[in-house]
Amino acid sequence: MKQSRRAFIQKTALGTTGAMLGTTGLSAKSYRKILGANDRIQVAIAGLGRRVNAIYSPVELKDNNVELVYLCDVMKSQREKAAKEMTTRLGYTPKLENDIRKVIDDKKVDALFNLTPDHWHAPGSIMALKEGKHVYVEKPCSHNMAENELLVAAQKKYGKVVQMGNQQRSAEHTIEIVKEIHNGVIGTPYKAVAFFNNKRGEVPLQKDAPVPEGLDWDLFQGPAVRRNYTSETWNYNWHWYGWNYGTAELGNNGTHELDVARWALQVDFPNHVEADGIKSAFVNDGWEMYDTMEATFKFDNNTTIKWDGKSRNGYSTYGGGRGTVIYGSEGSVFVNRDLYKLYDRDGDLVREVKSKSKEGGIELGGGGGMTTIHVGNFFNAIRGKEELQAPIDDASKSMALVHFGNVAYRIGNGFDIDVKTGRMLDRKALALWGREYAKGWEPKL
Secondary structure, three states: OOOOHHHHHHHHHHHHHHHHHHHHOOOHHHHHHHOOHHHOEEEEEEOOOOOHHHHHHHHHOHHHOEEEEEEEOOEHHHHHHHHHHHHHHHOOOOEEEOOHHHHHHOOOOOEEEEOOOHHHHHHHHHHHHHOOOEEEEOOOOOOOHHHHHHHHHHHHHHOOOEEEOOHHHHOHHHHHHHHHHHOOOOOOEEEEEEEEEOEOOOOOOOOEOOOOOOEOHHHHHOOOOOOOOEOOOOOOHHHOOOOOOOOHHHHHHHHHHHHHHHHHHOOOOOOEEEEEEEOOOOOOOOOOOOOEEEEEEEOOOOOEEEEEEEOEOOOOOOOOOEEEEEEEOOEEEEEOOOEEEEEEOOOOEEEEEEOOOOEOOOOOOOOEHHHHHHHHHHHHHHOOOOOOOOEHHHHHHHHHHHHHHHHHHHHOOOEEEOOOOOOEOOHHHHOOOOOOOOOOOOOOO
């Protein structure tokens, strides 16, 4: 099979660099500073948890021509671990910083990777935009609808490139089949089911505890309302400990599949949402949100998106841990990070195409080739060479589905939505349009 140029670059760039070093006698750092210094992008990474593993490769790739200026995290051990990894990969050690605001203030930084927890995504990204930085912000790009609107407005005001980390938008097999859906390969598409199932276990009950050594708890909280530290909060379980930091499984993973569904159906805001969520497993543990949810989003053109999420039940309802099924008048498509399958109206398999890039599925952190391509697209958009695959004004519409579903669950009823503005047409829902912030941390344009 003939390789794409991008796939070839991913496999050979590092080896080519090594060969050049051997013939020139230059150090890795010196070599990178000579190559394409006129358009080198100076980048910083904030948030050095599980997702940073997927950013290492695209930052390292010679073809991307970037210099990593900062590694930033509120936990000392995370900074040290990332520094060790990147020093080995790059041949130099980036600056280490615990305060994202100091990174953003540095005029040398051209672009920020915002891999922080959910409650930091929009506020941190807006801060960066105000200081003239381009931003790659992990999903979910916002914690609530108010932040969703603010982030889009900030991008428009400051004119910088903002890409969300919904990396399947850059997957060649998904791009291919979505284009075919748009061209009528399954007739008129009318429904998509986005799904995710996992076998997450019991989480501890929150108890007051000493702040872990090396953690800047105040900066971890950042924009969030202040509270005492509780055990297990810092390391991932903030996802499930209430709404101060996280966006539940819809925001944690549903963003990806809902985005593919909306993309395939060519829809924007729905006109109505319903959500049925429960805590189904380990009912007495510390998990404070739903772990099982079904949500339905209705659109004006007689199309529907359904979300089927099971965080703590591994039953493979649709033949995979995560993915999207798109139904049309003349056939159906199953697509996930690994492949797509095209079926005719009788349910017979017409074609199966596997992804050329490997990407993490349901395991913590994910990461892989799709992210490498997605980040490369971000860099090329900064240079004006490509259009963004997931510009924030479009990605935020997929994010809105997450917020609509979470709000419907939290208020206990469905509601109508203004399809032009995304405004929730329900008084109880509008009470959750935004959130309370720590004093002085409110995001502003």
